[in-house]
Amino acid sequence: MGVRGLQERAQEVTAFVETNLKPHFQAEEEVLFPLMRSLAPESRPILDALLREHVQIREFVSRLDESSTLSKLLFDLGDLLERHIRKEERELFPLFESRVAPAEAEKLEAELKKILAVQDRK
Numbered sequence: 001m002g003v004r005g006l007q008e009r010a011q012e013v014t015a016f017v018e019t020n021l022k023p024h025f026q027a028e029e030e031v032l033f034p035l036m037r038s039l040a041p042e043s044r045p046i047l048d049a050l051l052r053e054h055v056q057i058r059e060f061v062s063r064l065d066e067s068s069t070l071s072k073l074l075f076d077l078g079d080l081l082e083r084h085i086r087k088e089e090r091e092l093f094p095l096f097e098s099r100v101a102p103a104e105a106e107k108l109e110a111e112l113k114k115i116l117a118v119q120d121r122k
Helices: 003-039 041-062 067-099 102-121
Strands: none
Touching: 003 041, 003 067, 003 102, 041 067
16 A cells, blocks of 8 residues: 555544544543443543543544654554453443443433434534
């Protein structure tokens, strides 16, 4: 893949982040993570790591216009995003399921949907 192809992938990634990840991170940071901190104090290290990864992902995306390092940036961003998703699936979600009552989970789902719906209207 040449420079032009990498630039196209970078544009696609940037659009995906803006459309999907930005509202996803907002929903986690404003609703899910605070709830988990209050219901499961032992989740703090996981949540702190996930928040650091949110920052790293945002930093990678902000650097995607650096064509001299674009290939490495795209690879590193994909790798980080993959590890981030697995951490949520393997560590945070099982803890969530063990600590959050069904009624609370439904309430949380409604709050998350509100955040995501606002982004869908933009």
